[in-house]
Amino acid sequence: MTYLAGKLVLAVEAGAPNNGRSDSTTARVKKTRICGRDYPYVSAQAFRRWLRDTMTANGSVPSPTTRVGKAQQKAQKATTAADPITYADDDLFGYLKATAKANDESTTVRDTAFMVGTFLSVEPVRLTEDFGVMSRDIPEPVLHAHEFYTADLAAPFLLDIPRVGTFTLPNANGAGRPNYLTEQAAMSIATAAAAGAAVTSFRGHSAVRLPLAKRRERVAILLDALAELAGGAKKALHYGDRLPALFALAPMAGGVNPLGFVIDGADDGSGLQVRGDVLRRELAAWAGEWEAPVLVGWRPGFRDTLRKQFEKDLADEIDEGKVVIGHPRTVLLDLAGRIRRGEHDGWFDDRSR
Incomplete structure (x- = not known):
């Protein structure tokens, strides 16, 4: 197999994990409007930053960042070392580093091995605006406000394993x-x-190409970071756990993600749906292009009614070991361990078709 294709859900409860541009004295969350209704989201850039920071907290050495351009100039740039041989994050997340000096052609590009979409709310949300006052030891209080929300945010992701290293x-x-x-x-x-x-x-x-042992380790540290993901804005006011509440992961021979409509929002705007019957039909359509088992990480207590129905719909596949459900942290760390031990070395080379 070549790719790990997945869909991931972040459960935000009274949070503001990714903020947009503020206006006046009000801090706004990132959101988009669909059919006249607000859908908050977390950008892929923010999520990748959380993932990179978690990798660093786990001991991975990050690629050093350099800022180019003066503050008053429009053409401002920030680049990493652009050294994927040395730094795992340059390898996994890609970079663009270009210089504008005369007679200097040192432009380096690396497209990402780890691709992720925007974490969009699965249903429209009425945002809450919290009003605050700073009046401590000052004669004239300062007024301020910020937005927050409660929502399930979902995004697809794809890891091109042979490209790592x-x-x-x-x-x-x-x-x-x-x-x-x-x-x-x-x-x-x-x-x-x-x-x-x-x-x-x-x-x-x-x-x-780096040695196989190093490529195994880079995939494993990415999975380790997903298993212990932390990050997000406004932790002082809206601390929240960013560990994935739910994900599905399928090893695929090609770069197709069959899980997009397995985990998504209901058509009537009523919230998250996780459909076992859709997964069964997708797997049948891609027979020969995926490898069992499909891994599902589902946190205890999260959408229990949906989980019971999902397990009922896929009872046969679960009994046969084609679908495995467990705690997200356990499932991801187990997979990382198997990769480190070389049990999935076939994933590191393109499959002949």
């Missing part, structure tokens, strides 16, 4: 895939060679 090089004419290393970066092939990397061919291009 694999970096294509530009062709002789300079052309290459978006995840290339420039010749300057390829100079660090010496560094890569010291780390045990090898020159190979990947999806029709020359490439540098």
Whole structure:
């Protein structure tokens, strides 16, 4: 198998985990309007930041960030070291680093191995505006306000496992895939060679590939971070647990995600739905393209009525081991452990079709 395809739900209770642009004295949450109704969301950028920070808290060394451009200039940039050989986050999350100096062609690009969508509320939400006053030891109180909400937010994600630790090089004419290393970066092939990397061919291009043990570890630390995810804005006022409340994960031969309509919002706007019958039909349609089991992480106490119906609808698949349901943390850490032990090494190479 090549990809891990999934759908993930964050349960926000009286929270404001990702804020948009404020107006006057009111801090606004990020939201979009659909058919005239508000749907709050958490951006993919924010979620990836939470994931990167959790990886760092777990011991992964983050790629150092540099800010380019003066504050008053419009063309401001911030880049990481753009060194995916050394830094796992540059490898997993991608980067773009370009210089504008004359006679300097050191532009490096890495498209992401880990893709994630916007965490959009599964139903319309009436946002609450909380009013506050700062009056401590000042003669004239300062008024302020901010928004918060309660909602289930869902997003798809996809991990291209063979791409982890694999970096294509530009062709002789300079052309290459978006995840290339420039010749300057390829100079660090010496560094890569010291780390045990090898020159190979990947999806029709020359490439540098890190040793399998290192690639296993990078996938595992990403899963570890998902299992202990923390982050979000306004923790002082709206602390909330960001561990996924629910997810489904399927190993797929191609980059198709069959789980998009398994976990989503009901058509009538009544909230989250998790449909076992849809999962069964999707798996039948993609027969031969997925590998059992489909892993489902479901926190105890979260939407228990939905869970009972889901387990009833998929009783046969659960009995046969085609679908496994457990606590999100347990399911993810178990998978990370199996990957570290080499039990899924076949996932690290593209499957011939």
